[in-house]
Amino acid sequence: MSGPSTYVPKSGIARWIDTRLPLPRLMHDTMMTFPTPRNLNIWYTFGGILTFCLGVQIVTGIVLAMHFVPNANMAFDSVENGIMRDVNYGWLLRYIHSTGASMFFIAVYIHMFRGLYYGSYKAPRELLWILGVVIYILMMATAFFGYVLPWGQMSFWGATVITNLFGAIPAVGTSLTHWLWGDFAVGDATLNRFFSLHYLVPFIIAGVVGLHIWALHVPGNNNPLGIDVKGPQDTVPFHPYYTAKDAFYLCLFVLVFALFVFYAPNFFGNPDNFTPANPLVTPPDIVPEWYLLPFYAMLRSVPQKLIGVLVLFGALATLVFVPWLDTSKVRSCRFRPLMKQFFWLFAADCVLLGYVGSQSADAAWTLGGVSVPLVWLARLGTLYFYGFFWALMPLLGIFETPKPLPDSIAKSVLAPAE
Numbered sequence: 001m002s003g004p005s006t007y008v009p010k011s012g013i014a015r016w017i018d019t020r021l022p023l024p025r026l027m028h029d030t031m032m033t034f035p036t037p038r039n040l041n042i043w044y045t046f047g048g049i050l051t052f053c054l055g056v057q058i059v060t061g062i063v064l065a066m067h068f069v070p071n072a073n074m075a076f077d078s079v080e081n082g083i084m085r086d087v088n089y090g091w092l093l094r095y096i097h098s099t100g101a102s103m104f105f106i107a108v109y110i111h112m113f114r115g116l117y118y119g120s121y122k123a124p125r126e127l128l129w130i131l132g133v134v135i136y137i138l139m140m141a142t143a144f145f146g147y148v149l150p151w152g153q154m155s156f157w158g159a160t161v162i163t164n165l166f167g168a169i170p171a172v173g174t175s176l177t178h179w180l181w182g183d184f185a186v187g188d189a190t191l192n193r194f195f196s197l198h199y200l201v202p203f204i205i206a207g208v209v210g211l212h213i214w215a216l217h218v219p220g221n222n223n224p225l226g227i228d229v230k231g232p233q234d235t236v237p238f239h240p241y242y243t244a245k246d247a248f249y250l251c252l253f254v255l256v257f258a259l260f261v262f263y264a265p266n267f268f269g270n271p272d273n274f275t276p277a278n279p280l281v282t283p284p285d286i287v288p289e290w291y292l293l294p295f296y297a298m299l300r301s302v303p304q305k306l307i308g309v310l311v312l313f314g315a316l317a318t319l320v321f322v323p324w325l326d327t328s329k330v331r332s333c334r335f336r337p338l339m340k341q342f343f344w345l346f347a348a349d350c351v352l353l354g355y356v357g358s359q360s361a362d363a364a365w366t367l368g369g370v371s372v373p374l375v376w377l378a379r380l381g382t383l384y385f386y387g388f389f390w391a392l393m394p395l396l397g398i399f400e401t402p403k404p405l406p407d408s409i410a411k412s413v414l415a416p417a418e
Contacts, residue, residue, distance in 0.1 A: 226331025
């Protein structure tokens, strides 16, 4: 899509490097002159914001790892006393890292919902979407491993509950669970393994992000209209137009990030994690971090353990098949009136599942004197989650009548206001 390179070395050293390792040429072609649709809106800035978040998590994580002690008897103190009190600015690094995980997921959820709304998963961007799903799953795994490391009550029991899920797998479940634990119960060996994986997986994520960006630059960006670029009049160079725009919104994002770090650093945390892990005392309610709650609600909505595990992992696997489940030839929901309504119902459904996942397993709503167990809301929410992808997406592509598409991006952007 980008055409021939326009990079011209301006010095002898630059020419020497360009003939041996053309990294400056690659950066110039992908970051400076790359033709980008001229109608991208604010929701397209979160790709760059996510790259920033990943960098922050890796840098702060490396420094925190230098002071963390992956030992069941010392992990809690190494965080609450060592890092928070003895290490210079350790409290700041810890809060940036812990708050950064939540900010990372806020940005990734906006990025994913934007992709769903504008049809960024459709041909020829199927592999781009699949790589994004892989990144999301790796992020969930990394966040889970990291949640265990402070070794508070919720860390320990969260690890116990989630790893026990693998025990539901027939034949190999028990052996697999013991392999994950490194022992016959969650303990010192488990903490060591999770620490190693929490340190390693972010670098794998960084590698997949590189592939994700590469896959983006082959077909180019999608856009809010969901139509293909017709010619140079539909695009602008990435720099300075989108570098300036992304930098502005990144600054706003960092301001919100800083507000949480300095004024509400434990806003996203759980109070039980300020108590050292105790295998003999079970917390009243064991819940994961907020960004995993919708899937936790799906898991708890099914009384049979094995079926609940299948529902949980099936929901993640469903995301991989989205490019082929949507049968419509129109990408953007802007021109799909029915799909737009069902999309916003889907977004509300995910919020509902997150709320239900945060409540007690036996919690209920009282409506008109009638008590409605929240588990039934979780079941309805899970049903709609699967129905949205496996029923509505295929059927709407057949029965829905979309609105007329614009002739081109440029004509839509430059059309005089009526």
